[in-house]
Amino acid sequence: xxxxxxxxxxxxxxxxxxxxxxxxxxxxxxxxxxxxxxxxxxxxxxxxxxxxxxxxxxxxxxxxxxxxxxxxxxxxxxxxxxxxxxxxxxxxxxxxxxxxxxxxxxxxxxxxxxxxxxxxxxxxxxxxxxxxxxxxxxxxxxxxxxxxxxxxxxxxxxxxxxxxxxxxxxxxxxxxxxxxxxxxxxxxxxxxxxxxxxxxxxxxxxxxxxxxxxxxxxxxxxxxxxxxxxxxxxxxxxxxxxxxxxxxxxxxxxxxxxxxxxxxxxxxxxxxxxxxxxxxxxxxxxxxxxxxxxxxxxxxxxxxxxxxxxxxxxxxxxxxxxxxxxxxxxxxxxxxxxxxxxxxxxxxxxxxxxxxxxxxxxxxxxxxxxxxxxxxxxxxxxxxxxxxxxxxxxxxxxxxxxxxxxxxxxxxxxx
Amino acid sequence: xxxxxxxxxxxxxxxxxxxxxxxxxxxxxxxxxxxxxxxxxxxxxxxxxxxxxxxxxxxxxxxxxxxxxxxxxxxxxxxxxxxxxxxxxxxxxxxxxxxxxxxxxxxxxxxxxxxxxxxxxxxxxxxxxxxxxxxxxxxxxxxxxxxxxxxxxxxxxxxxxxxxxxxxxxxxxxxxxxxxxxxxxxxxxxxxxxxxxxxxxxxxxxxxxxxxxxxxxxxxxxxxxxxxxxxxxxxxxxxxxxxxxxxxxxxxxxxxxxxxxxxxxxxxxxxxxxxxxxxxxxxxxxxxxxxxxxxxxxxxxxxxxxxxxxxxxxxxxxxxxxxxxxxxxxxxxxxxxxxxxxxxxxxxxxxxxxxxxxxxxxxxxxxxxxxxxxxxxxxxxxxxxxxxxxxxxxxxxxxxxxxxxxxxxxxxxxx
Numbered sequence: 051x052x053x054x055x056x057x058x059x060x061x062x063x064x065x066x067x068x069x070x071x072x073x074x075x076x077x078x079x080x081x082x083x084x085x086x087x088x089x090x091x092x093x094x095x096x097x098x099x100x101x102x103x104x105x106x107x108x109x110x111x112x113x114x115x116x117x118x119x120x121x122x123x124x125x126x127x128x129x130x131x132x133x134x135x136x137x138x139x140x141x142x143x144x145x146x147x148x149x150x151x152x153x154x155x156x157x158x159x160x161x162x163x164x165x166x167x168x169x170x171x172x173x174x175x176x177x178x179x180x181x182x183x184x185x186x187x188x189x190x191x192x193x194x195x196x197x198x199x200x201x202x203x204x205x206x207x208x209x210x211x212x213x214x215x216x217x218x219x220x221x222x223x224x225x226x227x228x229x230x231x232x233x234x235x236x237x238x239x240x241x242x243x244x245x246x247x248x249x250x251x252x253x254x255x256x257x258x259x260x261x262x263x264x265x266x267x268x269x270x271x272x273x274x275x276x277x278x279x280x281x282x283x284x285x286x287x288x289x290x291x292x293x294x295x296x297x298x299x300x301x302x303x304x305x306x307x308x309x310x311x312x313x314x315x316x317x318x319x320x321x322x323x324x325x326x327x328x329x330x331x332x333x334x335x336x337x338x339x340x341x342x343x344x345x346x347x348x349x350x351x352x353x354x355x356x357x358x359x360x361x362x363x364x365x366x367x368x369x370x371x372x373x374x375x376x377x378x379x380x381x382x383x384x385x386x387x388x389x390x391x392x393x394x395x396x397x398x399x400x401x402x403x404x405x406x407x408x409x410x411x412x413x414x415x416x417x418x419x420x421x422x423x424x425x426x427x428x429x430x431x432x433x434x435x436x437x438x439x440x441x442x443x444x445x446x447x448x449x450x451x452x453x454x455x456x457x458x459x460x461x462x463x464x465x
Numbered sequence: 466x467x468x469x470x471x472x473x474x475x476x477x478x479x480x481x482x483x484x485x486x487x488x489x490x491x492x493x494x495x496x497x498x499x500x501x502x503x504x505x506x507x508x509x510x511x512x513x514x515x516x517x518x519x520x521x522x523x524x525x526x527x528x529x530x531x532x533x534x535x536x537x538x539x540x541x542x543x544x545x546x547x548x549x550x551x552x553x554x555x556x557x558x559x560x561x562x563x564x565x566x567x568x569x570x571x572x573x574x575x576x577x578x579x580x581x582x583x584x585x586x587x588x589x590x591x592x593x594x595x596x597x598x599x600x601x602x603x604x605x606x607x608x609x610x611x612x613x614x615x616x617x618x619x620x621x622x623x624x625x626x627x628x629x630x631x632x633x634x635x636x637x638x639x640x641x642x643x644x645x646x647x648x649x650x651x652x653x654x655x656x657x658x659x660x661x662x663x664x665x666x667x668x669x670x671x672x673x674x675x676x677x678x679x680x681x682x683x684x685x686x687x688x689x690x691x692x693x694x695x696x697x698x699x700x701x702x703x704x705x706x707x708x709x710x711x712x713x714x715x716x717x718x719x720x721x722x723x724x725x726x727x728x729x730x731x732x733x734x735x736x737x738x739x740x741x742x743x744x745x746x747x748x749x750x751x752x753x754x755x756x757x758x759x760x761x762x763x764x765x766x767x768x769x770x771x772x773x774x775x776x777x778x779x780x781x782x783x784x785x786x787x788x789x790x791x792x793x794x795x796x797x798x799x800x801x802x803x804x805x806x807x808x809x810x811x812x813x814x815x816x817x818x819x820x821x822x823x824x825x826x827x828x829x830x831x832x833x834x835x836x837x838x839x840x841x842x843x844x845x846x847x848x849x850x851x852x853x854x855x856x857x858x859x860x861x862x863x864x865x866x867x868x869x870x871x872x873x874x875x876x877x878x879x880x
Binding site for chain 2: 239240247253260261263264367370378
């Protein structure tokens with residue numbers, strides 16, 4: 051029995067770590083994302099209805115409908131969703147992931163990542179940068195203007211640049227970024243400049259004019275999270291490769307919708323295990339405190355699911371200036387995660403640990419046995435729609451998710 | 466007496482660490498470098514005559530005269546120098562520094578760095594990238610073609626881009642790069658992409674055409690040492706700020722010409738203390754071994770002089786894949802350097818050491834008392850002219866330099 055599970059887990063984790071995600075292009079969600087349609091909005095985390103949605107998720111849904119030209123304001127947008135004219139579905143049900151609210155609407159541009167090892171694909175939206183942004187629930191005209199520029203001006207050039215350089219090898223980029231102080235989730239400083247470095251020459255060559263080229267390179271290069279979304283799509287492609295292995299207890303999804311934290315397990319198909327989201331503990335921007343914070347939100351936990359983020363935190367000691375703690379805490383975070391993972395990553399290594407591979411493949415059994423839940427690095431959104439990011443910190447999913455999933459696993463397989 | 470020296474050293478090190486080097490522009494050596502003239506070639510390290518010059522230095526001097534159109538080949542070039550028609554002088558005598566052979570000829574483009582705290586300036590040449598390059602003593606037509614492209618096509622655009630972004634704050638760039646796994650000497654991966662990231666938008670805007678913009682951004686971005694030369698000029702500006710403080714035992718120059726290692730001391734004016742260069746210990750490229758290596762060469766030890774390079778190695782654990790050793794060795798290197806330095810840098814901090822400042826300001830007395838010589842990260846050149854880089858490793862200047870300098874100090878000040 052344990053042998054069967056171990057062997058299934060080996061298969062699952064090998065598929066995850068041998069995945070080679072390559073960013074191959076950029077296109078319209080409606081055209082690329084499987085099952086996307088004109089009346090569908092995708093969001094982060096497990097399934098949720100409008101009534102249960104938190105402020106930042108509501109704000110992002112409203113903003114997306116304004117962006118689509120489907121609603122002029124808050125009431126109209128809410129009506130469309132409550133009436134069922136516009137439906138909601140998790141990004142994860144459509145091979146996609148989005149940071150924070152993670153809202154993807156039909157005409158939004160999305161990055162397409164292909165796992166060249168197994169052929170599966172994953173998608174993510176564009177990163178808007180900092181401040182008042184849709185993913186944190188802001189939807190004002192300032193946010194809309196930025197989204198329009200990104201879609202009308204930046205996206206076509208970015209797509210051409212990605213094709214011109216024959217794709218971006220995201221696994222290689224991440225491997226290099228881990229040697230440059232990133233952990234791939236909350237700290238993507240090195241990854242974002244490496245991404246900019248690779249695309250900039252092609253942007254210069256393919257942009258319609260020099261001023262546009264300059265503005266696009268700046269938008270990518272000045273945003274220390276510009277690579278987060280392709281990285282998340284890459285992690286999704288890696289995690290999906292490990293999904294659906296009979297008898298495997300490897301966690302292949304961790305995601306939050308701002309109300310609930312949900313996980314899925316390789317050997318348990320599409321079933322979500324959910325519980326209320328805890329609130330992150332961390333550092334708040336001046337003028338904000340824990341009282342303003344929303345419960346944890348976003349699909350970006352796909353990075354931890356794939357052996358990055360808090361799991362790779364030992365590689366990113368400077369991150370503590372952002373999420374709180376000391377460099378020793380960062381080291382401890384990674385060391386602890388070895389206790390609940392099935393393998394060490396062959397491609398993602400940590401110089402600080404003598405180039406040991408990152409802990410990868412969360413084993414449900416190990417989490418329940420040890421009581422150690424996965425660590426997650428995260429951003430903190432204001433709990434009201436329309437405000438935006440107010441901090442960054444650390445969070446863990448409730449243990450109960452893993453206990454319930456393991457019980458379901460036992461029921462399912464009769465162990 | 467000791468109190469006088471301590472107080473002089475405090476002044477010197479404060480001038481070094483409070484220096485704010487900003488890359489302000491790029492121009493012709495003949496026009497920018499003080500004392501440069503049509504018949505002068507600058508080189509790395511302490512003064513040297515052709516007869517004593519090693520293979521890589523000779524190769525670079527030959528290559529520079531071919532580049533200048535002064536000689537068609539090896540014999541003609543040698544004749545010009547031996548006859549005294551063309552003179553040689555250390556870069557360090559002309560507010561300049563150059564990596565490896567460090568040859569700067571009159572019509573070469575040089576970066577201009579200004580220490581905005583005290584107004585002093587320093588200069589360095591452009592980085593050619595890898596393989597057969599002038600700084601490692603290669604001078605073939607391939608090398609010449611590359612130099613011509615860099616000077617005719619890249620330099621004017623780079624100069625315009627630097628001006629368009631109102632200069633590059635090299636101290637801020639280095640501070641960030643240290644948090645991204647660089648040590649600022651042999652590992653400038655993060656610094657070079659940060660440099661590229663800052664200039665790329667302006668290059669896109671100011672290049673004569675999109676193809677040229679793309680090629681220049683690629684030349685900067687694909688060269689993990691593209692920022693080394695501006696960094697060296699910045700370190701020279703910092704070290705020069707500390708030079709000339711009466712009664713100070715702080716080392717303000719360490720440099721090698723491929724034959725001799727030389728140092729200068731703040732309180733001892735322009736006087737060089739020299740001894741034969743040791744050979745670096747490190748890793749060789751396939752097909753090469755220690756027998757092929759030249760003794761250590763280059764002004765790049767200016768980085769260690771300013772509290773970077775091997776002194777900041779704890780910040781750069783991944784460098785050991787390049788220079789040999791383990792991440793623990795990298796940590797130990799920095800820890801050891803605290804024993805011979807007068808201060809900890811306020812701007813350059815090491816996340817791995819809980820954001821402790823890098824060891825800075827080599828105190829002659831401490832080196833002699835402890836017998837611990839400064840550590841240096843370095844590239845290894847082939848001992849014959851015309852070949853190029855064959856490895857990278859670690860080296861230390863001979864203790865005798867410091868002993869002699871301390872004796873001279875005692876003589877000079879009557880202590």
